[in-house]
Amino acid sequence: MRPIEQRAVQAYREQFLEEPAIIASAPGRVNLIGEHTDYNGGFVLPCAVEQRVAVAVGAVGHESGLNQATASTLLSQLAFGSDAVQGVLYSADFRELCPLTGKRTGSWADYPCGVVWALTAQGHEVPLFRATFAGDVPLGSGLSSSAAIEAATALALDAFFHLGISGKDLAVLCQQAENKFVGVNSGIMDQYASLLSQAGMALLIDCRTLEAEAVPLDLAAAGLTLVVCDTQVPRELSATGYNARRQTCERAAHALGVKDLRDAHVRDLDRLSGEELKRARHVVTENARVLEAAEALRRDDFVEFGRLMYASHRSLRDDYEVSTPELNAFVDLAAQFRALGARLTGAGFGGCAIALIKSEGAQALVESVRQHFAGRGFPRPIFYTFQPAAGAEVVR
Ligand code: ADP
């Protein structure tokens, strides 16, 4: 068991004075290439990171199975709420006990409650249960801790209640929980990556057909590592900028007479002009880059893969115009430190960038970026170094 899974088990013992029946965990993710392609019906290529959210699940026992503090907290919550309680949830990170109900509360419990809501909406029976959570995916940092907690919950409940739901269907269910219950509009990438990734592999996802294919990404064998730089730049403008980009893409697709920009070709682009041309050029070339990148990985050609990462960044910076000085500075420094590739990852407007670099060079890059950011008065960045990790797993 991983340390984070042991923490979830320990919390279960402390809260419920019993052993859990099922232990599962699911990772966060990072997108390697394929940005702003998802809502254009195109391709993305994420992999799982090493940080995970773990969950321990068991049946609701007798009152004797609750410790004193837990029992009284629960009773006071029950006294306030009128909703039917379907179970008990505890977060070791928030040190908070929450009843499992069908009502949104704006807390961390919305994510597991959303998964139960989605399971029930699909006609699955979810009897009473209790669960404890522990995670080390940084919250709100762009590594999708929300998908990790959803995926861990869904997989654990599938195992505990013998629901027999496929990984893909669990991912769609988790996306519904996030879209419709939590109320955050997101594509399928995060949940697919968390549930379907494999260690030493990336996941090529067709966002239109929802087909997914594992692509080899054995960086350890090649002496390479991935570095994520969270620039800590708040993404306040992201919602408006993001919606504007989506609308421009829809207009461009309409002007070209295609359903989505995924169906457009580079040769079509000269029928567009101005902003529509720039935005569409990014999407059309980025989609092609994702497929080329997957091809490069199938031949273990990390040099070509890295070249495509740099090209993706330039396209996001110049044509899609979603980069920031901090993200550009990271990518420029990565190039100076001979990273094979680097690019902003996520929607842009702040957030994270990623570099693929020789393992022994990672620390020097990190130090240099820290110094450079401090010198320019940028926020203090946070770094994560990792190998492509395993997707969601039931570990016991
Ligand atoms: P992210 O980019 O990390 O997905 P979100 O805002 O979408 O950011 O999701 C973060 C939320 O997910 C947290 O505020 C919390 O409600 C929930 N969450 C993530 N990890 C945990 C955890 N270990 N324990 C409890 N809740 C968690």
Ligand code: MG
């Ligand atoms: Mg999220």
